[in-house]
Structure formats: structure tokens, C-alpha cells
Amino acid sequence: MKNPYGATILDGLKNGVEKDKISVPILEAKDGYYKEFHDKIVVIPQGFDFKNVKVGEYKKNDIPTFAYAGNLIKNGRDITNFLEYLESQNLISKFIVYTKSFSFFEKFIQPLKGNRSIDLYQEIN
Structure with missing residues (x-):
């Protein structure tokens, strides 16, 4: 497949092309660059303005409802402690999960009583 963006960064470096701007997500990131590049830095925020959100x-x-989307990593991005806490409270609750990491939830699904539920869905790529 042809590169839809035309050239790669390496192509630009090979051809000796100078870059006019460096984009950073926050102004404070400017300090991470040599002073001679500061005049080329442009802040492009990565987020959105909540004032325009209706x-x-x-x-x-x-029913307290929790949601999670994404993969989990044992001893890393691991929500086992949170699920164990919810289970220990015996509260009415619902947990909606979109993940490929079904194994993290297996031990919590079986003991659930009628007052709690975990709905597992395949994560969308």
C-alpha cells in the first residue's frame, strides 16, 4: 500500500529538509528542547475545550455502574484489587467491560449474586 502521507520523517532527513515547526501538547514541554529550537515550537493541545461541550x-x-475499555496487564494495568473491593462490599453494582483480557474477570463472574453483574464484550480494534 502506498504511504497516504507522501513521505516519511526519514525521507525528510535524508533529503536535508529543515523542519519549520515542532509541535508540543503543552507549553511546559518547551523546556525539554534546546533553546535554539524554542522559536520553532508551537503548542497544539491534545484535548478539547469543555466550554463547547453541551x-x-x-x-x-x-445502580452504581462502572465501565472499563482496554487491555489489562497482570501487576501493571490490573484492576483486580478494585474488583475485589467491590465484591467485598456486597453492593448492588454493574460493571461493563470492553476488553480482550477476559481472564482478569473470570473469578469474579461465577460468585456474583443477583445484585451484581459484569457484562464482558470483545474490545473493538
Whole structure:
């Protein structure tokens, strides 16, 4: 497949092309660059302005509902402690999960009583 962006960064370096701008997500990142590059730095925030977001009226959910999307890593990105805490509280709750890491949830699904649920879905790539 042809590169939709035309050239790669390495192509530009090979051809001796000088870069006009360096983009950073926050102004404080400027300090990570040599002073001679500071005039080339442009801040392009990675986020959005909440002032332009219209939020609907808040309606309290009768059942505390938690959601998680993504993969988990044992002893890294691991929510086992959180799930164990929820289980120990015996609260009415619902957990909606989109993941490929089903094994993290197996031991929590079987002991669930009628007042708790975990809905597992295959993560969308």
C-alpha cells in the first residue's frame, strides 16, 4: 500500500529538509528542547475545550455502574484489587467491560449474586 502521507520523517532527513515547526501538547514541554529550537515550537493541545461541550441533564443511576475499555496487564494495568473491593462490599453494582483480557474477570463472574453483574464484550480494534 502506498504511504497516504507522501513521505516519511526519514525521507525528510535524508533529503536535508529543515523542519519549520515542532509541535508540543503543552507549553511546559518547551523546556525539554534546546533553546535554539524554542522559536520553532508551537503548542497544539491534545484535548478539547469543555466550554463547547453541551452536557445533558444529570440523572442519577439507581445502580452504581462502572465501565472499563482496554487491555489489562497482570501487576501493571490490573484492576483486580478494585474488583475485589467491590465484591467485598456486597453492593448492588454493574460493571461493563470492553476488553480482550477476559481472564482478569473470570473469578469474579461465577460468585456474583443477583445484585451484581459484569457484562464482558470483545474490545473493538
